[in-house]
Amino acid sequence: MVLDLTMSMAILALMGALATIAGCLEDLESDVGSQSNPNSQVQLAPQMGFLHRIYNKAISGEPISNGLSAVIAGTVTSVLLSEKFYSLTAIVIGAFVGAIILAIFATTAYAGRVASQTRFKQPLYMDIMRYTTPSIMAHNFIMNFCLVALAYIQYEVLGYPFTIPFLALIWGISAGAIGSSVGDVHYGGEREFQNREFGCGLNTALSGRIVRKAESGLRNSIDNVWFCAKFGGPATGIALGLTVFFSSWPTTIWGYTWTAMGVGVLVVTLLTILNRLLEIQVKNAYGPYKEEKNEKEAKA
Amino acid sequence: MVAIDPNLLYVLLIAISGTLICAAVHFIPVGGAPAAMAQATGIGTGTVELAAGSGLVGLITASYMYAYEPLASMALVMAAGAMGSMVMLASTMFAGSLIYAYGVAVPFASAQVKKDPITGQR
Numbered sequence: 001m002v003l004d005l006t007m008s009m010a011i012l013a014l015m016g017a018l019a020t021i022a023g024c025l026e027d028l029e030s031d032v033g034s035q036s037n038p039n040s041q042v043q044l045a046p047q048m049g050f051l052h053r054i055y056n057k058a059i060s061g062e063p064i065s066n067g068l069s070a071v072i073a074g075t076v077t078s079v080l081l082s083e084k085f086y087s088l089t090a091i092v093i094g095a096f097v098g099a100i101i102l103a104i105f106a107t108t109a110y111a112g113r114v115a116s117q118t119r120f121k122q123p124l125y126m127d128i129m130r131y132t133t134p135s136i137m138a139h140n141f142i143m144n145f146c147l148v149a150l151a152y153i154q155y156e157v158l159g160y161p162f163t164i165p166f167l168a169l170i171w172g173i174s175a176g177a178i179g180s181s182v183g184d185v186h187y188g189g190e191r192e193f194q195n196r197e198f199g200c201g202l203n204t205a206l207s208g209r210i211v212r213k214a215e216s217g218l219r220n221s222i223d224n225v226w227f228c229a230k231f232g233g234p235a236t237g238i239a240l241g242l243t244v245f246f247s248s249w250p251t252t253i254w255g256y257t258w259t260a261m262g263v264g265v266l267v268v269t270l271l272t273i274l275n276r277l278l279e280i281q282v283k284n285a286y287g288p289y290k291e292e293k294n295e296k297e298a299k300a
Numbered sequence: 301m302v303a304i305d306p307n308l309l310y311v312l313l314i315a316i317s318g319t320l321i322c323a324a325v326h327f328i329p330v331g332g333a334p335a336a337m338a339q340a341t342g343i344g345t346g347t348v349e350l351a352a353g354s355g356l357v358g359l360i361t362a363s364y365m366y367a368y369e370p371l372a373s374m375a376l377v378m379a380a381g382a383m384g385s386m387v388m389l390a391s392t393m394f395a396g397s398l399i400y401a402y403g404v405a406v407p408f409a410s411a412q413v414k415k416d417p418i419t420g421q422r
Contacts, residue, residue, distance in 0.1 A: 178395070
């Protein structure tokens with residue numbers, strides 16, 4: 001469907017906003033369930049003698065499990081749409097079904113993982129499972145809703161040549177990839193090792209020695225998501241929002257021409273320059289690279 | 301010149317593009333799970349995940365170009381796909397750098413090489 005410029009820009013802005021919310025919630029869902037890369041530390045902690053009350057679901061890599069729930073949501077939505085459901089109702093029901101399936105995977109993954117750690121005396125806390133699983137579902141529901149709505153817009157309004165489930169799968173995998181490489185760093189690099197000096201990185205010797213005490217009482221996954229919602233989640237949202245916006249913006253304005261491709265390259269160059277400026281600022285702020293002792297000895 | 305069966309040509313082209321993909325993923329500095337804890341240098345995720353994510357965004361932009369501009373040449377469709385993937389990787393890298401810089405306070409340095417080949421800094 002060909003829209004006029006104002007309408008296409010409005011739709012593009014809506015898509016960007018949906019993607020931003022989806023990206024943010026995707027990362028927070030992985031933090032509240034402690035999935036993806038930082039999970040290695042949560043998994044390792046009992047083996048180092050650090051028993052904890054953190055939810056430990058690692059269904060699979062983040063993009064895969066995220067794509068799974070998104071594609072289920074998209075499939076249910078497209079089935080309901082073919083039954084002449086009102087589109088918003090169809091998307092909501094689809095997102096809910098996707099969230100339920102993810103919750104089933106989450107509980108089995110949590111119980112299975114903890115069961116495999118019996119010899120390290122890691123208990124399976126039923127209260128954690130009872131009140132963290134709905135939180136996982138809630139985050140995943142919003143993410144599914146946003147991604148399927150995005151897929152619906154692309155399929156019904158813009159007329160993309162793919163179906164809703166496939167578009168939802170693609171955006172689910174992309175959101176997972178971004179959440180895995182952006183937001184998880186905040187959870188794994190900072191929140192799990194918050195008792196260490198800020199900026200010290202993680203020494204290999206500290207592997208598995210995660211923080212187990214919270215601001216009040218013992219730390220659980222809800223405390224983690226509260227912290228990550230301040231920076232890790234929004235940054236992931238910005239990355240996915242920028243991806244969706246800037247991958248369509250040049251063709252929306254300049255049409256399907258080489259000029260649009262040039263503008264796309266320009267956007268990438270701009271982001272690279274911003275990256276470099278950030279690097280210079282960080283290096284100035286934190287000082288030069290310090291050579292380690294054994295490195296100096298090796299030189300001499 | 302010997303006429304090549306079109307199907308054989310397609311298979312060859314797919315094989316070439318597969319080889320190119322395998323070569324290209326080596327240019328992305330992926331660090332895996334240790335990088336997500338700022339233990340190792342690189343992007344804190346798996347190569348598969350990042351390659352799938354960026355490749356699929358490229359697939360979306362390329363398919364839209366292919367479906368909506370019948371006159372578009374093959375090169376333009378491929379450029380659209382490349383542009384989508386590039387935008388995805390660039391925005392991910394930028395947001396990731398923001399986290400490393402302000403969330404974890406880890407400067408971008410590598411212990412593996414003496415100098416950055418492009419900037420010349422440590």
